[in-house]
Amino acid sequence: MTKTILFVLTGHFELGDTGARTGVWLEELATPYQLLTGAGFDVLFATPGGEPAPLDPASLEEPWLLPAGHWFLDQKDAVAQLKTPLDVADVDAARLDAIFLVGGTGTLWDFPSCAPLGALVTALDQQQKPVAAICHGVVGLMTATAANDEPFVAGRLLTCFSDAEEAMLEYDKLVPLLAETELVRQGAIYSSAAPFEPKVIEDGRLITGQNPSSAEPLARALIRHLGAAPS
Numbered sequence: 301m302t303k304t305i306l307f308v309l310t311g312h313f314e315l316g317d318t319g320a321r322t323g324v325w326l327e328e329l330a331t332p333y334q335l336l337t338g339a340g341f342d343v344l345f346a347t348p349g350g351e352p353a354p355l356d357p358a359s360l361e362e363p364w365l366l367p368a369g370h371w372f373l374d375q376k377d378a379v380a381q382l383k384t385p386l387d388v389a390d391v392d393a394a395r396l397d398a399i400f401l402v403g404g405t406g407t408l409w410d411f412p413s414c415a416p417l418g419a420l421v422t423a424l425d426q427q428q429k430p431v432a433a434i435c436h437g438v439v440g441l442m443t444a445t446a447a448n449d450e451p452f453v454a455g456r457l458l459t460c461f462s463d464a465e466e467a468m469l470e471y472d473k474l475v476p477l478l479a480e481t482e483l484v485r486q487g488a489i490y491s492s493a494a495p496f497e498p499k500v501i502e503d504g505r506l507i508t509g510q511n512p513s514s515a516e517p518l519a520r521a522l523i524r525h526l527g528a529a530p531s
Contacts, residue, residue: 303397303526304342307333308388308417308440310406311351316474323354324382324404327364327512328434330372332400332519339523341397348414350387356404364512389416393423398526403435403461403512408475411440412482418443421452425505430525434509434518435461439479442486454487457503459510462492 307329315322337343347353358364360373372378399421401411411417421431421444433440438460444452460479466472484490492510493499499510500517505525509518 302340302342304344304395305336305398305400305522305526306344306346306391306396306420308399308401308411308437309345309347309353309382309385310402310404310410310437311347311349311353311385312406312409313354314409315405316476318474321354321357322405323356324359324402324406325356325435325512326359326369326372327366328403328437328515330368331366331515332402332434332522333378334368334371335516335519336523341523341526344386344391345381346386346388346391348388348410348417350385350390351410353382353385354406355382356406359404368515387416388414388420391420393420393427393429396424396429398430398432398522399424400522401433401437401440403433403437405436405471405475407436407439408477408479411437412442412477414440415443418445418452425452428505430505430507430522432507432509432518432522433460434514435511436479438483438508439477442482451486453483455489456506457489457491457501458483458506458508459490459492459499459501459514460508461511462495464492465495465511468495
């Protein structure tokens with residue numbers, strides 16, 4: 301039976317009060333989607349509230365637009381699904397084999413307040429299924445809880461987009477919270493590579509990636525956790 305992974309995407313498109321747009325970072329969506337579907341897995345898209353998932357315009361430009369991004373933009377069915385994703389609140393954890401929280405600056409606005417997302421992560425963890433997240437998307441773990449009712453991330457090894465990376469882009473002045481700071485505040489055991497270098501951390505079935513350059517190794521780690529792809 302084909303295994304199913306839920307990709308959770310941001311539905312937020314405003315970069316604070318700058319007038320600029322944000323959203324899903326394409327590389328963090330495209331490379332995992334290409335690798336996982338290529339390995340034979342089914343992928344579903346969902347957002348908080350079922351809002352359309354916007355692509356961050358900056359991720360559609362050089363030097364950030366990479367081969368997987370070009371490939372994804374040619375996948376008409378996948379691009380169409382970004383406009384009509386599932387509502388996270390309507391997804392039954394029992395139908396999933398894993399969850400992947402896709403990054404993008406927009407997640408800093410709608411992921412941390414999305415209780416249904418935390419509940420879904422909690423349920424999957426209790427069912428001993430992989431939970432993966434990358435870059436800013438790791439903040440989607442903030443409303444999840446562990447079996448002892450402590451924050452899901454407390455005592456867990458993980459990574460995410462670092463405060464140093466935010467400062468280098470001067471996004472620390474624009475975003476409502478800093479992923480590293482907030483996850484550490486919840487008790488996460490955080491570590492990172494040098495800014496914009498790839499880093500993936502596996503703590504049991506929890507798989508996290510630091511930034512866009514971590515998308516490929518994270519996807520390959522998730523494939524390993526899911527076992528051999530269906531024939």
